[in-house]
Amino acid sequence: MSEKHRFSPRTERRDAAENRQRILDAAVRLFEENGVEPVSMNQIAAEAGIGPGTLYRRYRNKGELCLDLIKDNVVYVFEEMESYLERNKTEPPHERLKEILSLFILFRESKAQLLKGVEDSMSANRTASPTNSPLYGELHQHFLHLFEEMSREDQVQPNSVFKADMLLAALRSDTYLFQREARGHSPEEILEQLCLTFIPQG
Secondary structure, three states, X not given: OOHHHHHHHHHHHHHHHHHHHHHHHHHHHHHHHHOOOOOOHHHHHHHHOOOHHHHHHHOOOHHHHHHHHHHHHHHXXXXXXXXXXXXXXXXXXXXXXXXXXXXXXXXXXXXXXXHHHHHHHHHHOOOOOHHHOOOOHHHHHHHHXXXXXXXHHHOOOOOHHHHHHHHHHHHOHHHHHHHHHHOOOOHHHHHHHHHHHHOOOO
């Protein structure tokens, strides 16, 4: 086997990785200058010095690109949640739910524009369920399990799936940013109101 053929797959992989990094670097520059929403995929391709076809082969839309930019943060925040839940199994479920909400709100505040970019892309796909997304599926499961624990403790049988769905909806960009920007609530106030709304008071 010739040297050229032996190493060509590695070269292709390296080129692909370099293209990916150019794309991400270009997107970050444009997003920082203009915000996420006004920037087009064609602008990102031009800034990265690649053809639009190369960009679309890696990212079908801007939402996928935004998700790639925050994926390490997503992994980190869910690891934090898992670690907290593992360490605090004996804490009341309403306390654990409050901490999970607090961790997610901190993440949402730090990556608001990119998260909205991901969600806008999901919204464009009308057949996609938010709870099936890689971003929200695990969060929904945490909510569901904690609501089910609360219902067993309180000896009542609310619809835990419905409550988890509604809490997830309250944390999505359109609802959350409306409360932040139009209603003027701080993240701490939003957390408090969510707890008052979704956690039985007794």
